Amino acid sequence: MERFISCLVKQIKKSHLNFNHSAAILYKKKIMNYGLNHFGGKGLCTGSIHAEQDAIFKYLSTMNCSISWNDRTGWKILGKIPKKKIELIVIRINNDEIIRNSYPCGECIKLMKKVGIKKVHYSTEDACIVSRKVSSLKKCHLSGGHMHVSRLFKQNPKTGYYDYCGHS
Secondary structure, three states, rough: OHHHHHHHHHHOOOOOOOOOOEEEEEEEOOOEEEEEEEEEEEEOEEEEEOHHHHHHHHHHHOOOOEEEEEOOOEEEEEEOOOOOEEEEEEEEEEOOOEEEOOOOOHHHHHHHHHHHHEEEEEEOOOOOOOEEEEEHHHOOOOHHHHHHHHHHEEEOOOOOOEEEOOOO
């Protein structure tokens, strides 16, 4: 695990956000690809792409798959994902380069389940790496981006889409 962490720390230095997360998809104890948290979207729909999402999106593109999102149905994967025993590791470091908590948010947990990731390794506040089955993870928190969007938009119950409500 130490080898993966040192690789992720090198990658994390490419992130320019306040909370620096890095993730990797693992297959047979090898890193398939990396993901970083970064800004994405346009106009009012900007927000951060989580490191877990970035790594998963890159993995799917290498498998000739794509992904879309709808508020009613959630994540939809276009294409067939090979049944591989892939795992995901995600860490966060602060500005002093100390490893901190990187427990996946609820949306990332849903995405991991949808893609078929069975195990996740994440950093804790006391700089440990914890390994858990994705099926046992609890959706404990929403990310700051999800909270921001929920203040600006209200979900239309008829369409499942969000309508802009102005700044709050």
